[in-house]
Amino acid sequence: MEVELKEMLEDLEALKRTLSDPSHHDSIAKLQQHVERISDLAKSVPSRRSKVQDMSAEVVDSNPYSRLMALQRMGIVENYERIREFSVAIVGIGGVGSVAAEMLTRCGIGRLLLYDYDKVELANMNRLFFRPEQSGMTKTDAAVQTLSDINPDVVLESYTLNITTVKGFETFMESLRNQNFRPRNGDGGVDLVLSCVDNYEARMVVNQACNELNQIWMESGVSEDAVSGHIQLLVPGETACFACVPPLIVASGVDERTLKRDGVCAASLPTTMGVVAGLLVQNTLKFLLKFGQVSPYLGYNALKDYFPTMEMKPNLQCSNAACLERQKEYILTKPARDAAAAKAKMEMEASSATEIPIHADNEWNISVDDSYDIEKTDLTSSSDALPEGLTRELPSADEFQILPVPEETSTSIDDLEELRRQLEALNAD
């Protein structure tokens, strides 16, 4: 509009030069005033804040990072600015994913990769983030518009695609493998994948990708009645994968589009989705910046304000071949991890008399506090033991066991069981 207004002023000036009658000059002056007022009105359209080079801890009203850098002074985070080195992929930019993206953007995350194929509708307005005037835009475009206005320092990559299609899955895998984002000390690649999808099929696809890439990810979900949800950390080979045991509270696999044809739809609330997104990103921050305890699984029952937690071990008979590969690797690398941990422990004891962490090989920063209620559910031995208040909404792992293990899998169930037995024998010494 600025260009258009400038051209118009020039054209008015040119016209003025061809007119001799003073009354015409008055008319031109009046028109010039109109243009000036329109320019002023156009200027009142909001402008974006400029990028900042470094995160400053300076306490001034104009510093968007002062309250985050204060986490260092408070002793919560050792080096907050490291957040700019991390890349997080968010699959599904709906009620949970969009809020998670906004939280990470406001926290000043280095790079966000956003995946969705859907469009914004007025029917989405009962959840946070999207605005009515964005109706009809793709969720990825609308998200990039809002997020880049909020924090221009974040690198945003948007993928308008369906990861459950062959082409979509290829692009998804390629984007997760891409090593081009290397800020300062960052390693490249993606540090964490957040699954914020609303159906079973898409979760299985994220699971497949992360198992193949040995990529740590977090799963999230909200029930169809909108009053419960969960988050779960999945470390390939180390924890249960999504195929080892389906999550306990999850929206059913029914596609919303199918539901809509019958004139029904799932319920949703901005509260439940906001809480789940908040817990998800809080655990993401704890995982990336290494503070507090990352929850292996955290449920949210909104009717009772009840928050069950637990841990799930991988299933030795998992139907996912890549999961079995990761389990094998994890078992085989255990002696090396233990040795490194022992060495680190010795060095620590030698250099100082300060407190020793319980698990020095605790790569992903998890710990269990005995003072509150955590049940460790070993799904490979006890079949159906669940903490109170949890129900299974999807087939249990047992039903997966009848599936034949693919022929091309190099790791057989017997291999894994033998490996685990050997490891246990070693540990018993």
Next chain:
Amino acid sequence: MEVELKEMLEDLEALKRTLSDPSHHDSIAKLQQHVERISDLAKSVPSRRSKVQDMSAEVVDSNPYSRLMALQRMGIVENYERIREFSVAIVGIGGVGSVAAEMLTRCGIGRLLLYDYDKVELANMNRLFFRPEQSGMTKTDAAVQTLSDINPDVVLESYTLNITTVKGFETFMESLRNQNFRPRNGDGGVDLVLSCVDNYEARMVVNQACNELNQIWMESGVSEDAVSGHIQLLVPGETACFACVPPLIVASGVDERTLKRDGVCAASLPTTMGVVAGLLVQNTLKFLLKFGQVSPYLGYNALKDYFPTMEMKPNLQCSNAACLERQKEYILTKPARDAAAAKAKMEMEASSATEIPIHADNEWNISVDDSYDIEKTDLTSSSDALPEGLTRELPSADEFQILPVPEETSTSIDDLEELRRQLEALNAD
């Protein structure tokens, strides 16, 4: 801008009529084209959605309420549309209050009353809701701008004032007393006050107002290190008031402006504030729409994902005279409540053989589930018993007991203790 552009076209037309040379007509045509293009550009500025008369459950993409009305079909809420009859006051439109306001707006609440005196700064951008281009606006103006765009059906009342000043307190009280909003079956007045302030003084003022008006309210807070928070339900006379016992996890009373002078500020995170706002509004919805269990107190420890709950009885030696009045009323009206409850129970038993609620006089919809960890803390008898993981950041109730009870109080401590004794004797029969 529309008016300005229209006037400009008229002026161009008038100028054209006074010009005879055809070359001048070309210049005018060119100018008219400029105006048209500017009009098109101005039109691309987003427009708002129109108001809707009734909440529809129809499952179409254009219905902003379909996912909320689905709560009825799912059996969670009996009559969702009742939400349009309720008024909620939010004191403090900061990191928690603004998100709470957005959640209630997206849920289609009838009326929101917003109170704040502060301005939006870039330093607020690490929390959800406000946008960088709103810097310099008052928080109330910025909130009304955003919320009315999101949902024009909500009646918004904005009060740019400091409730801790004499004049501010008067306006605050007046606005809470105002009975003019009477949608359909609504009762007028305010159904719930949400305290989302960041300092001790403002909390004491909300407490004073709610005790005087016998107004149920919910308190919320986030710690200065940004990794813990709480919500609490306060029912004058029935539960502890804010002066009976200060909250257990709360930002200290130090004013942020004082802190800033020394070059330090409190830390904050969009995650913690989003979770606290989500839990606060979820309990607001449960309270207003009568579903699930309203938590009397719910803490959030972000480092451990630990959520303590408990109940607090009023302090018979509370320093707040209005609280003592409400306690007296509550005790005096207990026989009538019990009789009404007994009658309701009998009618229910007569009309059906369905399950009987545990407390028929359960006005504010609270229940306690023995299956999880709730400790009832009676602060009038046991002095310092707190659930594990909670620490007191403010002086304990004991320190208030040394304050003299104001002379003008018609209710003395002895009165209340005598009343309670009589009541207990009655109940023992």
